Amino acid sequence: MKQLLNTLFVMTEDAYLALENDNVVIYQNDKTLAKVPLRSIEGIMCFSYKGASPALMGRCGKLGVSMAFYSPRGHYYCSVLGKENRNVLLRREQFRVADDEQKSLRYAKSFIVGKLYNAKWVLERTKRDHALRVNIDRLAEQSGKLSAALLKARKSLTIDELRGVEGLAAKDYFYAFDDLVLKKITSEFLRTFGFVLR
Numbered sequence: 001m002k003q004l005l006n007t008l009f010v011m012t013e014d015a016y017l018a019l020e021n022d023n024v025v026i027y028q029n030d031k032t033l034a035k036v037p038l039r040s041i042e043g044i045m046c047f048s049y050k051g052a053s054p055a056l057m058g059r060c061g062k063l064g065v066s067m068a069f070y071s072p073r074g075h076y077y078c079s080v081l082g083k084e085n086r087n088v089l090l091r092r093e094q095f096r097v098a099d100d101e102q103k104s105l106r107y108a109k110s111f112i113v114g115k116l117y118n119a120k121w122v123l124e125r126t127k128r129d130h131a132l133r134v135n136i137d138r139l140a141e142q143s144g145k146l147s148a149a150l151l152k153a154r155k156s157l158t159i160d161e162l163r164g165v166e167g168l169a170a171k172d173y174f175y176a177f178d179d180l181v182l183k184k185i186t187s188e189f190l191r192t193f194g195f196v197l198r
Contacts, residue, residue: 007043008036013072017044017052019059038063047072105159112153112166119173120146126180134179142176145169 008024010017016027024044026033038059043066046052051069060067061082069077097103123143127136149169156162 006041007045008041010044010046010048013048014050015046015048016050017046017048017056019053019056022059024056038065041065043068046070047074101159105156105162108159108162109153109156112162113150115166116146116150116153116169119169120150122180123173123176130182133182135176138176139179142172145172 010026012026012028012033014028015033018025018027019038020035022038023035024038024041025035044052044060045068047070049072052067057067057080059065061080064082067080069079071077097107120143123139123146126134127139127143146169149165149172152165153162153169156165
């Protein structure tokens with residue numbers, strides 16, 4: 001049984017990661033920000049432009065700790081994986097599923113149903129939390145369309161049919177997207193509705 005450990009996220013832009021006695025040491029200029037035992041983590045996500053030492057990358061590779069490097073704004077650069085992380089059996093099964101449309105459809109349905117469910121509840125939450133600031137009727141209408149899309153997605157018989165449902169649902173969601181971006185209420189706006197600011 002595989003023990004699932006933690007992932008270390010390094011979000012400080014000018015942090016540098018180094019190795020010291022099987023610990024990840026995070027430096028900012030000359031200051032040590034943290035020390036984390038390598039054996040207690042499963043992966044490192046580094047959002048720093050300074051990166052990591054080759055010694056740390058090599059040790060991570062040997063211990064099976066994955067490292068992924070991103071820009072401070074989240075642009076993916078690369079990953080460092082050891083031999084242990086190259087799961088050939090998993091890759092082979094993924095290719096088998098990709099070649100079988102019925103198996104692919106089962107996976108795709110679960111992804112799309114989850115996506116549509118989340119989109120619907122974003123609209124519902126906005127309706128509930130910001131009823132005075134948004135167009136309730138438009139949100140309710142688009143939420144209803146997403147409910148219908150959820151049923152269609154579950155009943156889809158082909159990948160192409162599922163893609164069509166996803167595309168139309170995205171159009172319905174983004175039709176109400178302006179309402180999700182809340183604007184600052186000005187004093188003039190409040191006065192038009194009879195509110196008096198003191």
